[in-house]
Amino acid sequence: MSAREKITGVILAGGQGRRMGSVDKGLVELRGRPMAEWVIERLRPQVDELIINANQNAERYATFGYPVFPDDIGGFAGPLAGLHAALSRAQHPLVATAPCDSPFLPEDLVERLYRALDAAGAELAVARTFDQPHPVFCLCRRDVLPHLDEFLASGGRKIDFWYATLKIIEVQFDDKEAAFRNINTRDELDDVDRIDR
Numbered sequence: 001m002s003a004r005e006k007i008t009g010v011i012l013a014g015g016q017g018r019r020m021g022s023v024d025k026g027l028v029e030l031r032g033r034p035m036a037e038w039v040i041e042r043l044r045p046q047v048d049e050l051i052i053n054a055n056q057n058a059e060r061y062a063t064f065g066y067p068v069f070p071d072d073i074g075g076f077a078g079p080l081a082g083l084h085a086a087l088s089r090a091q092h093p094l095v096a097t098a099p100c101d102s103p104f105l106p107e108d109l110v111e112r113l114y115r116a117l118d119a120a121g122a123e124l125a126v127a128r129t130f131d132q133p134h135p136v137f138c139l140c141r142r143d144v145l146p147h148l149d150e151f152l153a154s155g156g157r158k159i160d161f162w163y164a165t166l167k168i169i170e171v172q173f174d175d176k177e178a179a180f181r182n183i184n185t186r187d188e189l190d191d192v193d194r195i196d197r
């Protein structure tokens with residue numbers, strides 16, 4: 001069996017959090033700790049390098065102890081802009097993404113995405129539950145960067161449209177632990193607080 005390739009993990013915290021009242025969602029607290037910290041705790045053991053993509057409050061994010069960088073395409077162009085910046089900065093040949101608002105992401109997320117990507121010879125592996133893909137939970141080859149460059153330069157913004165142009169494999173997870181739940185509103189934050197984790 002060949003050795004696992006090295007993986008850079010990126011926390012995507014570059015959004016505007018409008019549905020929560022235009023807050024920086026990664027810094028919103030769940031049980032007294034910023035959501036980004038929950039995600040860092042889950043993702044860090046799964047990867048070889050961790051970096052944080054944030055467009056605001058860079059100094060605060062830096063206190064978590066990992067490199068912080070903004071989008072390199074302006075105007076809040078969506079998660080693909082964060083992935084673009086991450087692919088440019090990653091030290092390793094593969095990049096795993098997780099949104100800053102998914103505190104209970106699976107502990108075997110990267111391992112399972114990697115196994116599927118490797119077996120299929122794919123460029124990108126995406127998590128899926130039931131019939132729903134979760135495109136911001138993905139593992140991506142760094143060398144798709146020129147392709148993403150072209151897509152963004154032509155005005156493309158929708159993450160699932162870009163994925164459709166790649167050799168992609170979807171990986172089925174069960175969602176018994178609400179692992180892929182992302183938190184968009186205050187009500188959803190209260191709701192997830194009730195989950196016993």
Ligand SMILES: Nc1nc2c(ncn2[C@@H]2O[C@H](COP(=O)(O)OP(=O)(O)OP(=O)(O)O)[C@@H](O)[C@H]2O)c(=O)[nH]1
Pocket residue numbers: 012013014015016017018019020025053071075076077078079080081082083098099100101136184
């Ligand atoms: N880098 C980067 N990430 C983004 C951008 N927009 C959204 N994201 C990230 O993509 C993931 C899903 O974001 P959403 O919850 O859909 O968007 P949001 O901007 O955070 O929140 P809303 O304004 O309520 O839609 C989160 O991890 C966001 O941080 C962006 O313009 N740049």
